[in-house]
Amino acid sequence: MRPYLEKVQRPPGASWAWLDRKLEDGIPFQWHHHPEFELTLTLNSRGQRFIGDHIGTYDDGDLVLIGPNLPHTWVSRERIETGPHVAQVMWFHPDWAAALGATLVELRPVTALLARAGRAVNFSPEIAGEARPRIRRLFATPPDERVLPLLDLLQFLATDDHATPLATAAALIVPSADRTRIDRVLDHIHVSYAEALSLPALADIAALSESGLHRMFKRHTQQTITGYVTALRIGEACALLSGSERPIAHIAGDVGYDSLANFNRRFKALKGMTPRDYRNRFGDGR
Numbered sequence: 247m248r249p250y251l252e253k254v255q256r257p258p259g260a261s262w263a264w265l266d267r268k269l270e271d272g273i274p275f276q277w278h279h280h281p282e283f284e285l286t287l288t289l290n291s292r293g294q295r296f297i298g299d300h301i302g303t304y305d306d307g308d309l310v311l312i313g314p315n316l317p318h319t320w321v322s323r324e325r326i327e328t329g330p331h332v333a334q335v336m337w338f339h340p341d342w343a344a345a346l347g348a349t350l351v352e353l354r355p356v357t358a359l360l361a362r363a364g365r366a367v368n369f370s371p372e373i374a375g376e377a378r379p380r381i382r383r384l385f386a387t388p389p390d391e392r393v394l395p396l397l398d399l400l401q402f403l404a405t406d407d408h409a410t411p412l413a414t415a416a417a418l419i420v421p422s423a424d425r426t427r428i429d430r431v432l433d434h435i436h437v438s439y440a441e442a443l444s445l446p447a448l449a450d451i452a453a454l455s456e457s458g459l460h461r462m463f464k465r466h467t468q469q470t471i472t473g474y475v476t477a478l479r480i481g482e483a484c485a486l487l488s489g490s491e492r493p494i495a496h497i498a499g500d501v502g503y504d505s506l507a508n509f510n511r512r513f514k515a516l517k518g519m520t521p522r523d524y525r526n527r528f529g530d531g532r
Contacts, residue, residue: 252278252279252280253280254280254282254337257389259389259390260389260390260392260393261338261342261393262336262337262338262339262342262393262396263282263336263337263338264334264335264336264337264385264392265333265334265335266332266334266335266385267332267333267334267335268330268331268332269322269330269331269332269333270330270331272291272293272322272323272325272331273288273291273293273320273321273322273331273333274321275296275319275321275482275485275489276319277296277317277318277319277436277478277481277482277485278317278318278319278436279315279316279317279318279432279436280314280315280337281314281315281339281340281429282314282337282338282339282340283311283312283313283314283337283338283339283340283343283360283363284311284312284318284335284336284337285309285310285311285312285335285336285337285399285400285403286308286309286310286312286320286333286334286335286336287307287308287309287333287334287374287377287378287381288304288306288307288308288309288320288331288332288333289306289307289331289332289333289334289378290306290325290326290327290329290330290331290332291304291306291320291322291324291325291326291331291332291333292304292305292306292322292323292324292325292326293320293321293322293323293324294320294321294323294484294485294488294528295308295310295318295319295320295321295412296317296318296319296320296321296481296484296485297310297312297316297317297318297366297412297413298316298317298318298365298366298412298413298414298477299413299414299477299481299516300366300412300413300414301481301484301517302368302412304320306326307371307374307375307378308368308374309368309369309373309374309377309378309403310366310367310368310369310412311359311360311363311366311367311369311403312363312366313360313363313364313365313366314340314364315428315432315466316364316365316366316413317436317477317478317481318366319485320333321485321488321489334381334385336384336396338396340360343356343357343360346397347360352401353397353400353401355401355404355405356397356400356401356404358404359400359403359404359409362409362411365411365412365413365414366411366412366413367409367410367411367412368409368410368411368412369403369406369409370406370408370409370410372408373402373403373405373406373408373409376402377399377402377403380395380398380399380402381399383395384396384399427452427453427454427462428452428462428463428466430451430452431448431451431452431459431463434448434451435448435471435474435475435478436478439475439478439479439501439502440479440482440500440501440502441502442502443471443475445459445471448471459471475502476512476516477516479501479502479503479512480501480512480513480516480517482500482501483497483498483500483501483509483513483521484517484524484528486500486501487521487524487525487528487529488524488525488528488529489529494506494509494521494522494525497521498510498521509521
C-alpha cells in the first residue's frame with residue numbers, strides 16, 4: 247500500500263481526536279504521516295513497527311508517542327489470544343499542545359516530553375503497563391469529558407525516565423507559514439516515491455526555487471530529499487521482504503530501483519544487512 251498524508255478529523259466539539267481501532271485481519275502496512283502528535287497503545291498483537299528510519303518489534307501493550315509528520319506504521323504478524331488486534335490511538339495538534347504549555351506552567355514536563363517525540367518515544371514496559379488502564383478508562387469516558395484524562399495521562403507519561411527514542415532523525419517541526427508547502431511536497435513524495443522524482447517538479451509544487459526547496463526540506467526534515475526518498479523506499483522494501491515471498495529483484499523494482507545492485511547497496515547502508523539477510527531474520531517463514 248502506498249504511503250499517504252493522513253487527514254485526521256476531530257469529532258465536533260472536541261479539541262483532539264481518537265480512534266479505538268479493532269482489526270480482525272491484522273494491522274496492515276500503511277506508511278503515512280500527519281501534522282498531529284500521535285499516542286498509540288497496541289493490544290493483543292505482535293509484529294513490527296516502522297517509525298522514520300526505525301524498524302523494531304512490538305508486543306502486547308506497546309505504547310509509543312510519535313511527533314508531527316514523522317512517517318510510521320505498524321504491521322502485525324500474529325494475535326496473542328482470540329479477538330481482534332487493537333490500536334487505541336490519540337491525536338492532538340502541535341498548536342493545541344503549544345497553547346497548553348504556554349498557559350499552564352504545570353505542563354512543562356509534558357512540553358519537554360513532546361519535544362522528544364520528534365524521534366518518537368517508546369515508553370518503558372512498567373509505565374506502559376500502568377498507563378494501560380488509564381487509557382481504557384479514557385476511552386470509556388464520555389467524549390466531552392476526555393480532555394482532562396488525556397492531560398493526566400500525558401503528565402503521567404512525562405515521568406517515565408526510561409522511555410527511549412526510536413528514530414535517529416528528528417521529526418518535521420514545521421512553522422505554520424511553511425506547513426502548506428511542506429505538506430504538498432511530502433504528499434507528492436509519499437504517493438510517488440517509487441517513481442523517478444523530478445526536482446523541478448517538486449520545486450513547482452512548493453512554489454519555490456530548487457535551492458529554496460532544498461533549504462526548506464533540510465530545515466524541516468533534517469534530511470536531503472534524496473535521503474528521505476531512500477528511507478521511504480527501503481521502509482516499504484522491509485515490509486515487503488518480511489510480509490511476502492515476492493522475489494527480491496521484484497521488490498527492488500516495486501520500490502523504485504531499476505538496479506538490483508544499487509538496491510542491495512542502499513538497503514545494506516541503511517539497515518546494516520542485505521535484503522536476503524533481513525528476510526531470513528524477520529520474514530514470516532522464520
